[in-house]
Amino acid sequence: MSAVLDDMDSRPGSTTSLLRTVIGLYLRDAGGWMSAKDIVNLMEALGTSGTVTRTALGRLRKKDVVLQEARDGVAGFTLTEGAATMLARGDRRIYNPRSMSESDPWCLISFSIPETEREKRHQLRRRLHWIGCGTVAAGLWICPDSLRVEVEEILADLELRAMATIFVTETPLVVGSLRDVASKWWDLDAVAGLHKDFIREHGSGSDQGPDSQVHTGGVVEPSPDAFSTYVQCIDRWRIIPYLDPGLPAAFLPADWPGAEGTALFSRIVATYAEPSAQFVRNTLLATAGAAVS
Structure with a gap:
């Protein structure tokens, strides 16, 4: 688990972080193994060269996130047991953000x-x-x-x-307001900053926001752009559900951005998850077809 936590320290948007996100999203769906060539091709859709991707794969090997494994003479990678457990836990966090009610223990x-x-x-x-x-x-x-x-x-x-x-x-009995003690127990300013950064970078108010890529009729086609939008969204979002405890409203500032960030994330997932997954499937099929021919 310590290796997993070290990987959480990777700066969102960095090559290692994006690669970890790609692996977390798609390696399991690919049957638990993916060729090195496929990984390089997917990372190229994110603007990362093969040389840089291979260096990042080496880092993830050292962190015990992936294992190098050849199949039918083809170099590739599979997840370690610890990473597979971590990703399953991460799925629950990422796609089901916590929201504590006033009566919860x-x-x-x-x-x-x-x-x-x-x-x-x-x-x-x-x-x-x-x-x-x-x-x-x-x-x-x-x-x-x-x-x-x-x-x-x-x-x-x-x-x-x-x-x-x-x-x-x-609920603990405290002197003063629950909002005051919560701001001392948690670094809520930092968590709010993560939500605001996510909203600013992925919201429709930005020219690069996801809404600008939705085609007429609300349909997004499988494409490198759809894949890039979704992977970068998950990469930026994935640490937020870990650090945000999902406190009740009584513990939070009146202008807490968590609900807005969560709603935006849900909208992006609904719009881009399947087109991105289809782009990955198309990429893997193209590689397999080239190998057969």
Whole structure:
């Protein structure tokens, strides 16, 4: 899981991040394996050269995201077991953004880890942050109870379960407003910034926004443009559902952009997911046809 988290640090829009997104979206649908040539061809549709793509593939191999595997003498790549599990979890996050109601329970994670386990303590905090937990105090974290299974997985993976206690509770009783404490427990400004960046880059207000590519009648044809639009959308969006805990309205600023960002994402998926997937299928068929001929 640490390799997966390292990959989450890849800057959206970078070659490594875009390649990881392409692999996450389409390698499983291709039967769990894709030739190196197909991967290069798809990345070329995103404006990335074959040389740069192969370098990025090397990075993902080092991060244990993909394994190099030849089939019928053709060089290609498959997912590692850990990456496959991570992508399945990511699918649930990406396509089903969290939205906590006022009555939903909370999960509190209390831990005391000795200095001899300092590195594990650092990893625990880092990984709790990456799944959307907030920091009440150095050894007390909070998240929606819907994340408790992931918290348990992290504690077990780091062999720290015996050093932690998990509480399930109703809305915490605080001094001051819930909005004030939420802004201290989570970096909501940073999360809001991610939503605003996504809206600015992929909204219809931009000349490059997705609406500008929808043909008359609302139909988008399978094309490199459709593929590029969808992959870049997912690449920019995919970290947001991890860092945004989906807090209830009482915890959020009045001008919170989350609902607008989520609605935009859903619209892009509805419009571009299938044309992009068909473009990938056409690309793979073309490669297979060329090999036969």
